[in-house]
Structures are given as structure tokens and as C-alpha cells.
Amino acid sequence: xxxxxxxxxxxxxLELPIVTGTEGEKAIDIRMLRQxxxxxxxxxxxxxxGCCKSAITFMNGEKGILRYRGIPIEELAENSTFVETSYxxxxxxxxxxxxxxxxxxMLNDFSLVHEDMQNxxxxxxxxxxxxxxxxxxxxxxxxxxxxxxxxxxxxxxxxLRLLSKVRTMAAMSYKISRGHKVIYPRPDYTYCANFLHMMxxxxxxxxxxxxxxxxxxxxxxxxxxDHEQNCSTSAVKTVGSARANIYxxxxxxxxxxxxxxxxxxxxxxxxxxxKIWKEGLSIEEVISRAKDKTDPFRLMxxxxxxxxxxxxxxxxxxxxxxxxxxxxxxxxxxLDIAKKLEEVALNDAYFxxxxxxxxxxxxxxxxxxxMGIPTNMFTVMFAIGRLPGWLAQWKENLDDPEQKLxxxxxxxxxxxxxxxxxxxxxE
Ligand code: CMC
Numbered sequence: 001x002x003x004x005x006x007x008x009x010x011x012x013x014l015e016l017p018i019v020t021g022t023e024g025e026k027a028i029d030i031r032m033l034r035q036x037x038x039x040x041x042x043x044x045x046x047x048x049x050g051c052c053k054s055a056i057t058f059m060n061g062e063k064g065i066l067r068y069r070g071i072p073i074e075e076l077a078e079n080s081t082f083v084e085t086s087y088x089x090x091x092x093x094x095x096x097x098x099x100x101x102x103x104x105x106m107l108n109d110f111s112l113v114h115e116d117m118q119n120x121x122x123x124x125x126x127x128x129x130x131x132x133x134x135x136x137x138x139x140x141x142x143x144x145x146x147x148x149x150x151x152x153x154x155x156x157x158x159x160l161r162l163l164s165k166v167r168t169m170a171a172m173s174y175k176i177s178r179g180h181k182v183i184y185p186r187p188d189y190t191y192c193a194n195f196l197h198m199m200x201x202x203x204x205x206x207x208x209x210x211x212x213x214x215x216x217x218x219x220x221x222x223x224x225x226d227h228e229q230n231c232s233t234s235a236v237k238t239v240g241s242a243r244a245n246i247y248x249x250x251x252x253x254x255x256x257x258x259x260x261x262x263x264x265x266x267x268x269x270x271x272x273x274x275k276i277w278k279e280g281l282s283i284e285e286v287i288s289r290a291k292d293k294t295d296p297f298r299l300m301x302x303x304x305x306x307x308x309x310x311x312x313x314x315x316x317x318x319x320x321x322x323x324x325x326x327x328x329x330x331x332x333x334x335l336d337i338a339k340k341l342e343e344v345a346l347n348d349a350y351f352x353x354x355x356x357x358x359x360x361x362x363x364x365x366x367x368x369x370x371m372g373i374p375t376n377m378f379t380v381m382f383a384i385g386r387l388p389g390w391l392a393q394w395k396e397n398l399d400d401p402e403q404k405l406x407x408x409x410x411x412x413x414x415x416x417x418x419x420x421x422x423x424x425x426x427e
Contacts, residue, residue, distance in 0.1 A: 009037065019050075023058055040409045047305065051237070052403065056089060056392050057228040061306035066313065068226055069093065077316045082221040083107065083191050086388035089226050090159060090395070103160065104191070110164040111185040111194065113172060114144045121176045130380045131258040133173045138166060139251035149246055158246060159391050166387055167191070170380045171198035192217040195384075200372060213371055216324050220367060223313040223360060224382050226389025230305075232256040232263065236390045237397050238406040246394070253390050254383050260300070263361075263382040269301035270365035270375055273334040276341075283337075283344050291350045301338075301362030302345060303354070313360035321366050328370055335366050 004015040005028045014036055017029040027050045034040050043049045058067045066073040069088050076085050087095045087103055095103060120140060124133050141162075149155050168185055175182050175198075183201045185194045192214045201207035227233070235256035240249045257263035276286055290299040304311055321335060342358055345351045368378050397403050 007033075007037075009039070012037075019053070021053070023060070034409070040411075042411060045305075046234075051229060051234070051406075052397060052400065054228065054393070054396060055092065056396060057226045057389070059228055059306055061304070061308050064307060064309040064312045066227075073223065073312055074316065076222050077219045080218075080222060081190075081192075082218045082225070082385070085222045085225050086163060089388045089392040106157075106160045107164045107191055108185070108187045108194075110161040111168050111187075113165055113168050117144065117169070118172075118176070118182065121173060126177065128177075129258075130170070130173050130177065130377050131254060131264075131383070134166070134170060134380055134383060135251045135254040135258070137169050137173070138162075138254060139248050141165065142245050142247035145247075155395065162246070162250070162391065163387055164191075167195050167384050168198060170377070170384055171195055173380075174199055174374070174377055190214065192221070196371070212324060212327055216320050216367060217371065219316065219320055220364065220381065221385035223316060223364075224385030226386070226392065229393075230262065231259070232386065233390060233393050236394050240394045240397060241403065241406040249394060250387070250390055253386070257383055257386065258379055263379045263386070265300050265359070265361035266365045266368070266378040266382060267375055269338075269361050270334065270369065270378065272300045273337050273341075273365075276337050277333050283340050286341065287344055287348055287350075290345075291348075299341070299345060299351075299356070301359055302351070303356040304359045307357065307359065308355040310357045311359040314358040314362055317360060317363040317367060318358075321363050321370070324367060325370050330370050332366060332369065334369070338362060338366060 003018040003020075005018055007014045007016055014033075016033070019027045019029050021027075030041055041049070056069065058070070059065065068076060068085065069092055071088070071094075076088075080088075083104055084095060084100055087100065117137065117140070120137060121133070124136075145158070145161065147154060147158065149158050172182050181203055183198045185198055189197055189209070193209045196209060196213060196217065197207055229237075232253040236249055236253035239252040240246075244252075260268045272286075275281070276283075287299070289295050289297045290302075325332060325335060342362070345356070350356075364382075365375070365378055368381055369375070373381060
């Protein structure tokens with residue numbers, strides 16, 4: 001039976017239906033609000049606005065819960081691979097062995113990039129940021145693969161093509177930015193091993209695949225694979241709602257992810273830690289700057305719109321750093337600084353009062369550094385990981401008959417009507 005919330009305004013009342021999710025989350029359905037009252041809701045940043053019903057990812061920010069299709073992130077990080085998790089997100093269930101093998105074979109089949117695309121790469125200025133290049137190149141894929149996403153078979157093919165090629169394109173952009181020969185994928189390697197191979201193999205020094213690093217990369221990408229209605233996913237859904245093509249739509253998601261308040265935070269964290277180390281800043285000094293409201297500086301890698309406790313992804317990421325760095329014989333001073341910073345912040349009244357805890361980006365840069373990934377590629381690594389989430393959310397949105405063109409309203413605060421003044425009569 002539908003429950004209702006009652007809105008009272010200007011001496012009138014309006015019954016608004018309550019929508020309840022499978023985990024008991026509640027929303028007031030205001031779709032008829034403007035039509036029935038002339039009012040709209042006001043919610044900058046959409047912190048209280050549910051834009052869809054979704055069966056993909058569940059988050060509880062108070063309890064630090066994250067589940068993909070019902071499965072806890074901790075179990076996926078322990079047992080799954082990135083390819084299997086991508087299948088889960090996109091198809092709604094774990095694959096059978098046969099389905100997983102077929103997916104892996106198709107990912108390998110699609111792993112090459114049209115040779116003509118190299119011309120684009122070669123012409124970006126050397127100092128271009130890899131996120132700008134990736135966003136432009138994903139948009140350009142439309143010109144190389146103009147097929148439409150109409151049937152289920154086409155959707156599967158285009159999704160797998162994107163998952164495979166975006167990874168190849170990311171490695172390719174790194175090689176080209178260094179002026180090195182592009183390394184092609186190998187059909188006998190798994191998805192993650194192939195990425196490391198394309199990034200680090202050279203004609204003079206073959207790269208030896210380390211299975212611990214392959215596992216760490218799988219976990220890194222699993223942790224980033226989806227995060228419900230975050231900024232870049234909302235960008236993907238907004239652009240997708242205009243029925244823009246899938247490549248342009250993803251390119252918008254990549255652009256949103258680039259921002260330092262979102263995916264760009266992993267680069268910003270390592271830059272912050274490196275600055276503390278190089279300039280010998282004290283942890284107390286850094287914390288005090290982060291608290292100073294007259295200073296725009298924020299403690300990067302801390303705080304989250306949804307999590308008001310420790311981000312479950314950050315816990316897993318910290319554990320992997322503790323496991324992988326000693327194994328690689330890496331003694332990274334930035335890891336020590338990060339741990340000290342975390343300890344001081346978690347005991348500081350400001351961070352406690354504002355519920356500011358480490359998020360996924362706090363430790364992820366340290367893991368990527370240990371793998372040999374350059375700092376300006378960190379957000380590209382996030383983008384490869386987020387791709388299955390964007391694809392799953394984009395498809396769910398298009399398949400949902402309740403969804404419409406995204407088009408928020410506003411409260412206008414500008415001038416009231418006034419006449420046009422000819423230029424010679426202006427003061
Ligand atoms: N350091 C210091 N103060 C902070 C921080 C921080 N990292 N984060 C939030 N605050 C303060 C902020 O100054 C504000 O104070 P006041 O209300 O007095 O003005 C209050 O906390 C609320 O901040 P907000 O920006 O209104 O909250 P939000 O929910 O919009 O912000 C956030 C979420 C992630 C943008 C923010 O916490 C932040 O800027 N963090 C640093 C960047 C970062 O690590 N981003 C990665 C997010 S996780 C990856 C992802 O999923 O995108």
C-alpha cells in the first residue's frame with residue numbers, strides 16, 4: 001500500500017507518495033509538485049535529490065557499506081576479477097564460467113585500436129594531460145565505429161569494445177607521451193596483465209608480469225567500478241538522456257571525473273603528500289591549513305558527499321598498500337606521511353565534527369606509484385575502472401520508462417524586465 005507525506009503550504013495540503021527501496025531507503029515523490037502547486041524544490045548539488053531508481057549499486061554512507069548488485073565490495077575485492085565484476089555490474093549477475101570465458105575472449109579480440117588513431121595521439125601537444133587526451137579520443141571513437149547501440153548483441157559488442165579499447169588507448173597515450181614505441185596487447189594475457197604489459201614493456205627490456213601486481217590492479221579497478229549517482233555518472237546520465245551517442249556521453253563522464261573534487265583527487269593527494277615531504281611541512285601545519293576557513297586548501301583524499309564514516313574502499317586500498325609495497329621492496333615516504341596525516345586528522349575535533357574520513361583516493365595514489373604509474377595517469381586509471389559503472393548506469397537509465405531528458409529548474413534571481421537601451425543612450 002502506498003504511503004504518503006503531507007506537504008502543507010499557503011493553507012493548502014498536498015499528499016505526496018513515498019517511494020521505498022529494497023534497503024528501506026525512502027524518498028518523497030515530488031514529480032507532480034510543480035504541476036499541482038507551482039513550486040519547485042531547491043537543492044543545489046542535489047544532495048537530497050534522488051534522480052532514479054537503480055538496481056546496480058547500494059551505498060550506506062553512515063555505516064560505510066558499498067555493494068555491487070547486492071555483493072559487498074569486500075567480497076568482490078577478495079574473490080573477483082575486474083572483468084567478472086564488470087560483467088556483474090552490466091548484466092546484473094555473476095557470469096557462469098562459460099560466459100566469463102566468452103567475455104575474456106571478446107575483450108582480447110577487441111583490444112587493438114585503429115592504427116589511424118595514432119595520428120590523433122601524435123598531434124596532441126606533449127604537455128597535454130592524459131585525461132584531456134582520453135576524453136577527446138573516446139569521443140573520436142564514434143568516427144571509427146559508427147554502429148548504433150540498438151540490439152542486445154550490439155550493446156554487448158560495443159560495451160566490450162569500449163572496455164577493451166579504453167584500456168589500450170590509456171596505455172598508448174602514456175607510451176606516446178614519453179615518445180616511446182607503442183606496445184600491442186598480447187592475446188595470452190588477462191585484462192589487467194595486458195595493461196601492465198602495454199604500459200611497461202619496451203623493445204629493449206621485456207616487462208615481466210608480477211601476479212601480485214596483477215591482483216592489486218584487479219582490486220584497484222574493482223574498487224572504482226561503480227559508485228551509484230556520483231558526479232561523473234550523473235554527467236553520463238545527463239548527456240545520455242539527450243540521446244547523445246555513447247562515445248560522446250562517456251567522454252563527458254571522463255571530463256567530469258578529471259576534476260580534483262572527484263576522480264582528480266588521487267593525483268591531488270599524491271601531489272599534496274609530495275609537497276609535505278619535499279618542503280618538510282609539519283602534519284600539524286597542514287591540518288591547521290585544512291581547517292582554516294579563509295584558506296581554500298582542503299585535505300585531499302578526505303571527506304565524501306555520501307560517506308560520513310571511513311570509506312570501505314579506502315580500508316581495502318590501505319591494506320593492499322601494506323601488502324604490495326613491502327613485497328616490491330618499496331619504502332615510500334609518502335605512505336608514512338599519509339598514515340601520520342590520517343592519524344592526526346582522525347583525532348582532530350574539526351575532522352570528527354565534520355565527519356571527514358579518508359576516501360578511496362587517499363591511499364590509491366600510493367599504490368599506483370608503487371606500480372610505476374606516473375602521477376598524471378592516476379585519474380586515467382580511475383576512468384578505466386569506472387567504465388563498467390558508467391555503461392551499466394547509462395543502459396539502466398535508457399531502459400527505464402520513467403526516465404526523461406535531464407533538465408533541472410532554477411530560482412531566477414536576476415533583474416526584472418527592463419527595456420533595451422540603444423548604445424548611444426547608455427551612460
Ligand atoms: N578538508 C577540509 N575541510 C573539508 C574537506 C576536506 N577535505 N571536505 C569537506 N570539508 C569541509 C568544508 O570546508 C565544509 O565546511 P563548511 O560547511 O564550514 O563550509 C564542509 O566540510 C562540507 O563540505 P562540502 O564541500 O560542502 O561537502 P561536499 O559533500 O560537497 O564535499 C567533497 C564532498 C568530496 C567534495 C569534499 O569532502 C572535498 O572537497 N574533499 C577533498 C577532495 C576529495 O578527496 N575528493 C575525492 C572524493 S572520493 C572520490 C569520488 O568518489 O569522487
